[in-house]
Amino acid sequence: MDHLGTLAGLKVTLITNAFRSLKKRSRFEFMVLAVFFVAAAAGLYFFFHFSFRFFRAQEPFGPILIDETFYLFTFSLFVMLLISSSVSSYTSLFRSREIPLLASTPVEWNEIYFLKLAESLWYSSWAFLFVALPFVTAYGIHKGAGLFFPVLCFAFFIPFVVLTGSLGTLLSTLIIWFLPNRRRRRLALALAVTFIVFLFVRAQPSLIKEQGSIAGIMSGYLPHLSFAKNPALPSCWASRGILSLATAESRALMGWQDGLFYFSLLLSNALFFLIPSYSVATQLYSKIYLRFQDHGSGETARRIKLRKGFERAIDGLKWPPRPVMAFLEKDLKTFARDPAEWSQLIIFFGLLLLYFMNLRNLEFHVLQTFWKNVVFVLNTIGTYIVLSSFNMRFVFPMISLEGSRFWIIDLSPVRFSDLLLEKLALGITISTLLTLPLIFLSGWMLKIPMSRILFTAGLGFFVCFALTGMSVGFGAIFPNFKSDNPNEIISGFGGSLLLVVHLTYLAVIGLFLMLTSDPHALIFVTVAMGSILAGVYPIKLGRAALKKMEF
Amino acid sequence: MAAMVEFIGIKKCYGNKVAVKGLDLEINMGEIFALVGPNGAGKTSSLKMLVGLLKPTGGQIRIGGYDFAAERVKAKGLVSFVPDTPYVYEKLTPWELLRFVGKLYSMHPKVIEEEGTMLLEFFSLSHVQDVLIEEFSHGMRQKAVLASALVHQPKVFILDEPMVGLDPMSIKSFKDFIRRKAAEGMTIILSTHALYLAEELADRIGIIHEGELIALGSIKDLQKKYQSRENLENMFIKLVETEEIRSQKE
Structure with a gap:
């Protein structure tokens, strides 16, 4: 352990220098x-x-x-x-x-x-x-x-x-x-998750004894929180x-x-x-x-078959144009081959899924309508926050990760707008597939009226559009072509600003959902239009920024 | 001449694929040795095994008489390695990078300062020695990496594609530097696709193909052995083509 001091010194110097280089940023x-x-x-x-x-x-349970x-x-x-x-x-x-x-x-x-x-x-x-x-x-x-x-x-x-x-x-x-x-490893992880789900489902007895008051609800829940006191x-x-x-x-x-x-x-x-x-x-x-360095002897026959099938499917599509399709194929393959990163998202979306699946075991569905709606809105906003982190981590750095090769795009017969639209379409598709089923499941488990579930899920599509549009747009306005590390790209000014914008937007959406107890067409149209604007405008700014850029 | 580096029956497999097939090779003290071969021939695998970044599936590596498997730290103390795409600490200055590497090799601060100053001057980095590497061009980064790799005065200097990104002036002075260091006793092993460089610099050249050393010797030895008056480039292409036809027949 002779070198630990030197290595610690190195890290201190790196942190000090990182702060030093921060001074060069604008006030x-x-x-x-x-x-x-x-x-x-x-x-x-x-x-x-x-x-x-x-x-x-909430007497007498407050202090407890x-x-x-x-x-x-x-x-x-x-x-x-x-x-x-x-x-x-x-x-x-x-x-x-x-x-x-x-x-x-x-x-x-x-x-x-x-x-x-x-x-x-x-x-x-x-x-x-x-x-x-x-x-x-x-x-x-x-x-x-x-x-x-x-x-x-x-x-x-x-x-x-x-x-x-x-x-x-x-x-x-x-x-x-x-x-x-x-x-x-994946199989073992799947088995472990299944086992935990099984335990969780089995361990949830009937919880709510009396729901006339918060105290009544709490008397049902409190004994079941004791696992944290093990x-x-x-x-x-x-x-x-x-x-x-x-x-x-x-x-x-x-x-x-x-x-x-x-x-x-x-x-x-x-x-x-x-x-x-x-x-x-x-x-x-x-x-x-x-x-780990002994990489295997290449793709397995099954994987090659899968990949070829995917490539044939992509080649069979008539639209969008081929150059855009090339980016789509590359982005999808890159995403699929980055399990270390997306596994974290699987965990978070998986935890949401686990929680939503257990809403009936937790007996939330027998709560009074007001509380059920509160839980539904909180669940929906929670899902959007996880979705926002997905967009921050995967969609925002997409343009930056084209990196030093970006001049190739500039020379190729692809318009910047096509490229941005490809990223937008990909982001929205994945976001929608991840989010809407969860919102639907949460509402269904809570026995929320179908009209309200459809209202919230319908709005969810526009929220996906807005979050993805902002991420693509900000990614183009604030690209970092020097880095190939997504975490570094996110931690820059553009990433931080995007986080502020995402959270502000979600706070507004949360307020809208909270205040609208009944689905209303006017509210739907207002939120949808606002979300489209919130998604499209940053993309327009991003396209203009890319056009002005010199490589 | 004493052998500084010895590959004894070195074998490396990745799953079912055999990347290096029982390599036997001795490289002498003060020798400039070039390892050339097509992509995927086993050059980088051989160099990585030499510095402990890959574990041989079979065989033994000795550096300066030390068995690498048994006396790893002592063996590594003699070696310096610059890979084809080296990692560099972006938030360090060239001077800090040299100091850090020097300390890893337990050098005295005074010696680090002397060697570091000499190397920074040699690589024309003195005027930017306090600038963060993140602000450097590709060529300047490469210079900073080369300087840091040399600060502890290694006995064996291993380079994978060493001249990538360097400007013509730097290439010329680096070649002179390598010759001078070899004359002082440093063993230099380089893997390159730039065959003119191997021809110009190396005392001996090893051509590796599909994990096997198919030719070994000085350029004159190779010309004599294959009864050719051609340069290394043409000889290399013919040799590799012949090997490919032979392996297809087998």
Whole structure:
């Protein structure tokens, strides 16, 4: 481990230089981004603040419910960090272009493993911090712990992230070791998901006893939230530790020892899990990495047959023109061959599917009409937020990823408008296929009247149009031809601005859906027209920007 | 002359496909050796096995007397590798890149400074030594990569398509530099499709085809062996065509 210091120094220099190069950006960009981050954090804070106020008002369950929420929050954080660190460690441990450089120097494989583990911890956790901070601040204020609470949470967050990240990284490394064959890995994942769905469905008893009041509904739900309090879960240790240290009252009740015990429990487990990580890093990592380099002997006969069939189908189409079709074929193949990236989306859309399928087990369909509509609108907006992330990740970087080859497009007999329309059509098709069935399923499971389901799903098509149009347009207005890394492209000014625009648009759509209890043609037409405008205008601007560009 | 690099029965398979078929080769200290061959012949696989980026399916590699499998770190300490599409830290300056690589090879800061200054001057990067590499053209990036690969004064310098992106002046001075370093005892192994470069620079040339070394020797040896007065390019094409006809017959 002689080189870890040098490698850590390298990363510090890279971060410092990245900040240095940020200074070259315009003040306007900084202002827009700063305003967005402050507004988003404030928005989240107020959302949590009002939610806690609402919970507290529900006597006699308020205080209990607030505590349960904290356990649920840390539990969700645990699950999401576990998934996120597994996925990001797969990319950073096996696909990073930095590894061949380091591996050809005297740096040991276990040093590379720990460097990549640290990177994966950072990549998988920083975004959660952004959501967690407004939550814990609002929570601390409601508990009367003030600003001491976020500081306390941060102290617990560090060993919690190390423990969860080490577990996630170990998990993905061991899965790849035991299941080197990609097809078997997919099969195992499908089996695991089916098993979890089965458990989830079986474990949901009848929940709602009495729905005349929120208290009645809660009395049905509260006992079933206890899974988040399982003492074997690190999220439970973090919650108990934080809650016992949060206020003078809780400290007097449970004593400092309790908090310190749970902190030590987290810390010691985090340190303990570095031991199996070290073993994997020393014994297995190089073997797995080198096995990864041994690419197979090419496509299987079945795949070739599939690919040929796809190519024949594409060739058989009379429209759009061939050059545009060439881009369509390339984009579809590129998308399909990038499983490491789209697997994250499958997870998120899969979780939505799982949740919607269980709406009847959760007995949401027997709620009063008002609450059913609230759940339906929230479900729909949740689906759009996941769709927005799909557009941000896949559609927005499409033009940038044409990269240094973009001059070829400029010379070829393809109009920029055709190219943008191809990206738009592809994006809308995939978005619609992902979103509308989910909205339909959510409404059907909630027993929402068919007219309202059709109204919302119909509007959903226009929302897909708007989100995709904005993503294609912004991708053309703010291309980054220097980078071939989608994450880097998204994190630029254009990507950040697009996020602001997406969220603002979705907030407006959410308000419309919330305020229209009955489907109304005028509202439908207004939202549809507005969405078409929101999608088309950025594309027009993008086309003009591309025309002006010099390559 | 002492062998600096030894491939002993090296074999590499990717699934059912055999990329390198029992390669036996010795490359001497101070020698410039060029590995040429058509695309997919096994050149890059052989070089990657030499630096530990691929694991041989069979055989042994020795560098400076060290068995690569058993004494990896010691062997790697002697080697430097520049791949055909090298990774470069965009957010480092050339100077920071040299410092980082020097530290990885446990060099003393003073030595890093001396060697680094010399290399930055040689590659005409002194005036941009504090500029982030992300702002460089392709050729300048390549220069920064070459400079960083040389900072620890490797005994064996392995290059995959080394001149891509360099301007004519830089190519000329880099060729002189390679000759000078070889004369000082550095072993240089290059894989290239630019046959004129191999002909001009290399003491010996190995032609690899479908994972087999089909010809080995200096350009004069090869001309003598194949009774040809042609340059390497024509000889290479004829040899590869003959091999293809032979393998089709088999």
